[in-house]
Amino acid sequence: MDEDDTPAAPPRPPEVRFAVLGTVRVWRDGTELHAGPPQQQALLAVLLAGAGRAMSLPQLIGLLWGGAEPASATNVIRRYAGSLRRMIQPDLPRMASGQWLVGGGGGYRIDVDEDSLDLLGFRALYARAREARDEGLIDAAVRLYVDALALWRGPVAAGISAEVRGHPLFTQLDNERLTVAVEAADLALRHGEAGPVLASLQTLADQHRLEEHLHSKLMLALSASGRQAEALDVFHRLRDRLRTELGVEPSAVLSEAQQQVLAKTPPPAPSQARDEAERRSDQPVRRRHGSLLPRPAQLPAAPADFVGREAEVDSLLRQLTAGERTPPASSTMIINAIGGMAGVGKTTLAIHLAHRVADRYRDGQLYVDLRGFDLNGSAMTPAEAIRGFLENLGVSPQQIPDGLDAQAALYRSFLADRRMLVLLDNARDAEQVRPLLPGSAGCLVLITSRNQLSSLVAAHGAHPLALDVMSTESARESLVRRLGADRVDAEPEATQTIISLCGRLPLALSVITARALMNPRLPLGAMAEQLLEAKGSLDAFEGADRSTDIRAVFGWSYRTLSDDTARLFRLLSLHPGATFDVHSAAALGGLTVRRTRPSLAELVRAHLVAEEAGGRHRLHDLLRAYGREATDSYDTADDRDAAHDRLFRHYVQTAHTALRLLDPAHLVTVPAGIGPPAAAGPSSVEAAVRWFQQERLTLTAVVRQAVQDDRPHDAWRLARLLDSMYERVGHWHDWADLQLTALGAAQQAGEPLGVAHAHAGLGRAHSLLRRYESAEEHLCRALVLFEALGDRVGQAHCLRQLGWLMTRTERDVLAIEHTRRALDLYRAAGHLSAQADSLNALAWYQASLGACEDAVTSAVRSLLLYRRMAAGGGSGHGNTWDTLAFAHHHLGNLRRAVRCYERAVRLLRAGGDRYNEAGSLSRLGDTLALAGAAEDARARWRQAVEILTPIDPDWAAEIQEKLSATVSAS
Template sequence: MVELRVLGPVEAWAGDRRLDVGHARQRCVLAALLVDVNRVVPVDQLVDRVWGAEVPLRGKGGLHSYVSRLRTALADLGDVAIVHRSGGWALETDPDRVDLHRFRGLLARARSAPDPVDGLAAVDRALDLWRGEAFTGLVTPWAVTGRETLAVERWTAELERTDLALRLGRHTDLLPELAARTRRHPLDERLAAQYVLALARSGRQAAALSHYEQVRARLADELGADPGLALRDLHQRLLAADPAVLAGRPAAAAPATPAPTAGAPRQLPAPPRSFIGRADELSALTAALDDVPAGAVVISAIGGAGGIGKTWLALHWAHRHADRFPDGQLFVDLRGFSPDSEPMPASVAVRGFLDALGVDPGRIPTDPDAQSALLRSTVVDKRLLVVLDNAADTAQVVPLLPGGDTCTVLVTSRSRLLGLMTAHGARHLNLDVLTDEEARVLLARRLGAARVAAEAGAVDELIASCQGFPLALGVIAARAHTHADLPLATFAAELRELGLDALADSDPAASLPAVLSWSYRALTAEQQLVLGLLATAPGPDTGLPAAAALTGLSPVAVGRVLRGLEQASLISRDARGRYSMHDLVRAYAADTAREQPREARTAALRRVVDFYLHTAHAADLCLDPHREVVPLDPAAAAPLAPADTAEALAWLDLEQPALLTAQQTAAAHGWDRAVWLLAWTLTTFHNRRGHLAEQLAVCRAGLVAAERLDDPSARLRVHRLLGRTHAALRQHDEAVGHLDRALALAERHEPTTRAHIHQALAWTWSRQGDEARALEHATRSLESYRDLGNPAWEANALNMVGWYAAQNGEHDRAREHCRAALDLHRRHDNPEGEADTLDSLAYIDHRTGRHRQAVAHYRQALALFRDIGNTVQVGDTLEHLGHPHAALGQHEEARAAWEEALELFRAQERDDDADRVRRALDALDGDTTG
């Protein structure tokens, strides 16, 4: 049995064998991954969890090392893996293998168990998982905060266990434990109620009443407050000698849940039969109810797009917790987004609630404000649940809010009700799509597990097309259910071929296009225009500057419109400030965009493509200011101007998906110059980040565009880029073919670029293992660069000649050329060239036995490569650095360098390089243990 533990010391167990997961920092990494098991934890968040404000200079490098060691420690556990994902790491395993998640799962099972015996057994198993304080021994701020949070969860579980034991009549057994607890927690009212109840049921009514008075007096003295409603109610029932309390019948076991009131309204519609998932959202709604401060009404506002499942969530939760509202449940559809009527006036809903509560019609005033006041007075001491479904805005909701502190309100709306949050303390809960697994379960429930299993491929396609949108899945499931004779592949094909039209229906409530149209009609004309343009924008998401370029609006103006669309739940904004929309919403919005004149849509796309091209060009110059300059045409939209290398890399990392799509957009519209120029401007970035597949794709598109332009200058540059990219991918014949074509074009049209091509040929032949031919081409490039009089390019060529001379065993010549290159690079402020040359000098030092000098040079190069964000060269230099460390007997330093290099190579999918470093690590382990 594999066990991963955080509820006590952080440990990993394989059966009876405890694995060595390292020192405190390394255990903190493991804990940070286990808390979010099967979810990606971003690198920055991991660093914060492990070090807090005391991050060392090489924090991320150290993190790489810790993760690598944990991987080694957990390698024998076949169903546990730490995997690298975009931006971070995830520990993937069955959540039940982790004590924390097993604890929470058992509590959830206990809370939903109809039999208190089963519930008590589940809680006991959950509490047995604890072995002390969570994260024992970890002292980072994250660990301390997490320990406190989990302590609250444990305390809540202990209180729930007591409630269940009281329901089962075990009050006598509980008395010693409850007496000790109340001494430790004298102001906990829930605990006080449990102790009072246990005393009363044990025949000690006087002691029970006395303890109540002690708690009441202490609350008054220390907090200036009276006991809450639940404790007061229990006290009154004891004074009245209520037999239901004294007899210990199940209905009286939980004083916070009195018996249902006779004649109380029960307006909830039936619970949804096909409800699935939403565990986090259900927990959040319950937490909002449990954590409310005294004197406040609980208001939860569930937001999300039409058809996302807001009403289903509200009804499922409401039915699940109906016993907590003995005075009834009120429900109204406010018709905020209805296909056939205006939103319901609040006064109509208020009158409906007053009627449901049995208020004498003769007492109801005619003034709407007075009616709302009467509603608040009527429910002030009642424990009611009020569900306000499909609200249009905050103004429609406010008159329906109850008074006092005993009611709970659930509001669903496609609009984000900021006014409700700001003025009334509502908690916002944004509802997103279902996961793929939840979608699969939903289809299985509606269609039968056998049918879903029999057509797994078609089901996968349906899930991918619907992308977790509940209404889309519901429409497909309903049609497949009514046409049981048709294979699911038929519906998958319809969705593939017809797109959104396949989800239309004559019943508006069962038609996704109709549901989306209700939201669309509520928008202003400007919002409709921007939504349509945003649906056609390149990339999966869009930043504010790009949206401004696309729409032609100022950043302030477009920001205002985007906030309105976000309020309408038609787009979402992530933590990076990026705006996106679900693909089905995008398809609907793109259809609406076709209502705009073609010229206007084309102009919008041209503006955003120009924005991406010109900003990428500016970023490229930040990365490599000495690169050959290719002039651009004037921009149709104002680009950004990154201030430095870090800002340029951050923008390119963020916008890469949009940049790739922008090139495709330009190709589709025949903007050929923009197509090949995007390939040109992305080259430095792609090379530094190791995005070789993306570089190959943009270069191939760039060559097609350059050939259509009949521009020899463009063609030779793209052939050169393609040659280097093929060489990086170790596709030697293709690389040489493109570079030979580039060289032929340069001879005829641009002789000054021959040096660049010879340099690319040198690198290509070196990748093939022909160092002599590589040195020959490098030497020719140096001669040409000297003739051109460009010292930065000459420095690059000097370093290249030095490197290949070293590969050919000419170490003195190599060192001479590299030292000359280093001097030029430093004089002309070229940090990338300086780093390359330091790496070369380090290699020469290592090959000539000067291992300490090699380590010093490699470390200088590594610092520069990190500064300029060249993660490809960081990996290469780390690998190189390990060798002189090993030669000096510095095995721990070698291991750290190689482990970090291994992580980078894996992240960059450089499998051959990763295998080579893995072998070096294995050999190092053999040396240290042999």
């Protein structure tokens, strides 16, 4: 290679360093950069404090705004992230990710190491200091401790807002510094080297004016340096602050340090201190006054019949284990927020978990029922709860200061450096809980609430644990535990009915189980019958008192809702489907989507509605029953009828929008009076298919609801809108059931046109289900009705479907005859897309009879018609390319056949026609196999099997046999 051809060396990336131990700072190639406006600096501080950990957008929003974020919060973060990237790398192209601030997974992280971030450098020096100490290299260890502390230039992230700095992400870093300083002081004092650590201790004591452990080390270091008067002055000033600000006396550790200064005795060796701590750990906990205090053990009794919840229990135990493995300097308090609907077993799980891990918290357990959803509205205030905790920790009522802030500070001081378990049961919201959180990293906090405590997750790093209803297996096991295996096993069907009608809700199961225990001779079958008779009502779940009465328990949650949200909840109970989206919720409420979202979010937070993937929501059956009782009480019959009407219009409009995307040439129109197509409906073929798959069962329920509401005309017209979607997506048994409902509705309405369309739909569905005899019967009935009505397009549709049916029953000549008649009728009606579809069908039948040249001619004529249509031909265009490929295959033009099949697959996939896409893939595999491309053939067959397995398992099995045979042969 010539010298001139040598590639230039890539430009050296800039050297970038970050600092967060003090003010937030950035350097590039030795030059300090301005980190931008305050909020941008706060974002950088958060990412640096994360020290390379990825931070999701919800976490960042919670940290920066603390639950009061603007609507534009996500965009603000992204804009600041882009600004930071360009600040660090000025030549970075717009929208590029950059080298240091890395995006991905819905968030950001800073890519740093111990050389580029002072926090990681501090931790690395601390780790090396401990290694040197453990190896007996005391001088080296002290130097490393001092070097680590020297990296701190002030409080972590100094200069950013106090609200952001108050987050545990930052306070825990300040605690790391304290831990290292205390360890350094212990080592230095024991070996007579107090001087090197004195400056760090003095700086930290100025910042942490009430931290007694730190001040005790400062006193001893001053004394060891010959400055006894200053050491005693530290004691006296701190004692005065404790009395004035907290109303308490100095703790034992501070008093002991004072005595050592007065006596000039050296501090105990670290090993002696540890031995003493271990000896004391088996003794009652010492109160701050020095007197003995029994450990609180307030947990309620462990639930005797606890079953299931293995995943939730394992999740908590893993968190605890991970926390115990974390180095002391970076350990954090573990907070678990257990949420779920009323009666789902939150308290039972929390108490079970607490008993499982209680032995890990040697200093005791605190428990309080916060009465967040008390029927009388008497939720406990945080001040009441803290006063109760303090009294149980040995503080007399006279010593408890006034004011919530002072009480919370005293409470945290008592729990400092202790391992305690705190169970806050039945919390109303985060504001009730926040003052009750300890400040000690060694504590575990379990919280239960019917509301989502999202601000605790965002601002305090709580682990959310959303509790669902029990599994069927766990529900059955709970019945076995209470009623005995013999009684449950003797009536398996009744047991399953009870579990199903209780919705697998633990409280409902408990009510029914208690009734069974009180009536040991009553068969479970009789109880199941009672539940079936009361289905849709909560009468069967009345408990002995309000705490076990389902109606009362649900009422506690319902009464916390705002008026608008309570109304939406009541109307949602009228929705006939298992799940719903925000658009159908808005239709029921007669609201805009924008006004509906906050109410829906309130219901989700209250666990009255469950949020599922894909923007779907679900209402538990028993909550639905409660909502229907509530709407009967609060809303008029006209209100309910209007809600049903709005929902029906919404589904008709959206179905029409989806149909226009899937089949642009389809002639079906929206029924009169429904209104224009939905503006918020699906906007692409993929979205239309996805919408139909999500709403399929709901649409069937809406059709049936229309029949119940005495709207048979609307019912059969909505069913007709769905024909083309079912044909593409599958679920033909459901399609047949829907058309039976439509047939009954049309007959009830006395509309022959509706009867004809229902018979035609049944004929097509039965054809695909291979029920050929009944399919022909329905199609012939439809044909007669369309002829009587003079509906040429309806006649042609039936004839074309009969042609398809003839090929399935080996009557190919008759298939061609029916198809030619259909083509003539379509021409007379001027229906271009149907003419093209019929020419395609004719071409297929011609190829099946061996007239492949004629088939090519008919297929080309079909394609020319599709080209003439401005709206395109929907999936029919792809089907014609498939037919052309089929003809070329049988003419021996294999290369041309492959190209045509590949084009057909692309068009059918784009049109959302999964069934015919699978057919093209199967036939493409046949052609590739004949051409010798066996592996490519098998790949296409596998794709076809994957599509067809849920749609047409019989056809999928046929292709799988072919695939298995070729694999065996190879």
